[in-house]
Amino acid sequence: MISSKVAFVFIWAVSATVLGAPQQKPQGKEVPIISQESDIQPDGSFKWSFEGGDGTKAEASGQPKQIDKETPVVIQGSASWTDDQGGQHQLTYVADENGYQPQSPDIPVAPEIPAAIQRALEYNAAHPEQDGEK
Template sequence: MIRLIISILVVGVCLAAPPLPTPTVPKEVVPIVSQESDSNPDGQYNFAFESGDGTQQQQSGEVKIVEDKPVISVSGKFSYVDEGGATHEVSYTADETGYHPEGDTLPVAPPIPEAIARSLKYIEEHPYTEEKTES
């Protein structure tokens, strides 16, 4: 009896749920205006493309050895045109130290408050050393 009630509740919840959104099809297909690509057996590569809506991307990379391990080092840039017609460009590098983007439209962290900056400087100048106690 309990199983019947639970089954009816599950079916009722499924029927009452809103329908899933229908995927939208783009109104306009954006053509690729130009495209280049090259890769070498040693891991070095580069590519670039430009689309009809003004989007562009260029990237190059190579494999380098860091601490006896292969690491991909990448540099590139991309740009796009927003709905208002303004062009935005971001340059970046990515390697064993992480992803490092640069661009005028990227958010910037607020400056460190003066009191915290002084505290960090004090901590750097006076590192903690654990005192050994004899027992």
């Protein structure tokens, strides 16, 4: 029963994404689909891929994984594309019991914590009994 629910949710999510995308007039020529694959198995596992004539690529695969009393589908995937200025972009991700975990050079990285603040944080963590005292 869970595999049909997973397949339904996956198909619904993809359909909602496609149908919910803003409809725009094409700027320039149409981009042909070079390849497209979609395979959904009864156990809930799936494999999906797409490649456009402009070099855009996306793929994802998933398989059920027993976690405690639940059996969610663990997903891994990637996408790559070229922006309007010619910049190359790539994204890889995993979605599992630890949440959505994207990796890309395009994702901003927080600056390092200054050394003095890091020392203060470590001191506070080592001395919790002093929190709130006056």
